[in-house]
Amino acid sequence: MHQTVVEKEDGYMERLLKDKKVCALLKDGDLAKGVVMEKRPKKLFVDLGAYGTGLVYGVEYLNANDLIKTLEVGAEVVGKVIDPENDAGYIELSLKEAGKQKGWDMIQDVHAKDEKFEASITGYNRGGLVADVFGIAGFMPVSQLSNEHYPRVGADQQKILEALRQFVGKTLAVKILSFNQKSNKLVISERAVAESDLRALVATYRIGDVIDGIVSGVTDFGAFVRFSDNSELEGLVHLSEIDHRLIDTPRSVLNVSDLVKAKIVDIRDSKISLSLKQLKENPWDKVLERFTEGQEIAGEVIKFNPFGALVKLDADFSGLIHVSEFGGFDEMKGTLEVGVSYPFIIKSIRPEDKRIVLVRKKEAIENQEGGVVQDADATKKTNIEAPTEDGQDAAPAA
Structure with a gap:
């Protein structure tokens, strides 16, 4: 009743x-x-x-x-x-x-206490994941996923979506990154949880430590290496830290599951940067024992850039012939072809800059004076330096 x-x-x-x-x-x-x-x-x-x-x-x-x-x-x-x-x-x-109000009150409470909680993933889009947070729809950008869950599939949008779709129906431990009840916006982060848990682990390592690891992911900009003794930890080997020689893509030398030794070169905000090349002998230390200025050498053109053509001399070294040797970029591409070997003369070797400068054989011979190799147009100066072999552009000459 x-x-x-x-x-x-x-x-x-x-x-x-x-x-x-x-x-x-x-x-x-x-x-x-x-x-x-x-x-x-x-x-x-x-x-x-x-x-x-x-x-x-x-x-x-x-x-x-x-x-x-x-x-x-x-x-x-x-x-x-x-x-x-x-x-x-x-x-x-x-x-x-x-x-909804109860949900927002709970959100405010856990945010104030910096507490982690479980969120159910309900959807996904190109930017990240959608989750149910105490009855409120929250958004987690891809960048806020933990290293373990970050989709290492390159820039392919379809592959990223496929990777994100796997999380729908699952729960993830997250923290509140930011919220605004008036605009009904809520951003959550799994990475924040992982980072707080990792700080204690990261604190046990120092710059200069050498670690054993396994390659857990390979991207266009480098490779991720998971620590063998602490699988929760992962570091990044940037493309420039893979080898002393020029590497076009990390995938040409590294594969997922490869076992490697790496040196810790930086620790910042729980992010660990690693280097493989610092544990390898630097061939540039002995470059003058293998090449001499004025030496005639055959080299294969491997790529063009705005400065000139990059030429592979052997397994460890590449040189660069400047675009000014040809009069212009189009003229250079009309004279040289990628994948073809040509005779060159080594004009200069600068080990400290990891740079070998080449000139065309014909012009170099015509302009030899007293055994010194000169450019065909030695009276012209340029204030643009060629990039170093590791791909970093040098500063303009004074």
Whole structure:
């Protein structure tokens, strides 16, 4: 048997204000807890105690219909006040908005405490994952995934989407990165959880330490190496730190699951940078024992860049012939062809800059003076330096 609600007569709130038992009135946005008094078609009455009677009806009833079906008379509910007194004297409530408000309150609480929690992944898009966070939709950018879950598939958007799709239906430990209730924006981070857990581990290592690891991922810009003694730790070997010789792509020399030794060269914000080449003998230390200035040598053109053509001399060394040797970029490409070997003369060797400068054999011979090799147009100067062999552009000459 349930309690019947009597429709309130005019002036109910005015009389209620005179009741000394009421210490405060509810206002828009407040959350109010009460007990279900009566369920009618499209109306739900809630006893709010000294505050009066709450009412859920209309659109708010439809929005909370699934919840209302489960409620029995006497059940406790929490509603958000959307009208402190309607025309009939009732306090209009929204059960759906109350659920959202509780979610935002919990979000604010865990953010203030910097606590981690479990979030259920409900969807994905090109930018990242969508998750249910205490009933609020949150977004996790791809960059905020942990190293373990980061999709190392290059820049292929379809492969990234396929990798993200695997997380739907799973739960991830995350932290609140930022939120704004007014704009309904919530950003979460799995990486923040991983980083806080890793700080203690990272603190046990020092720059200069040599570690054993396994290649866990290869990208266009380098390779990720997971530490053998601490699988939670992972470092990045940048393309420029793979080898002393020129490497076009990391995939040409490294594969996932390769066992490697690497040297820690930097630790910053829990990110570890590694080097493979610093554990290898530097061939540039003995370059002058293998080549001499003025030496005639055959080399294979391997690529063009705005400075000139890069020429492979042997397994360890490449040289560069400047575009000015040909008069222009188009003329250079018309004279040389990638993959073809040509005779060159070594003009200069600069071990400290990892640079070997080449000139064309014909012009070099015509301009030899006293055994010294000169450019065909030695009177012209250029203030553009060629890039070093490791791919880094040098600063303009003074």
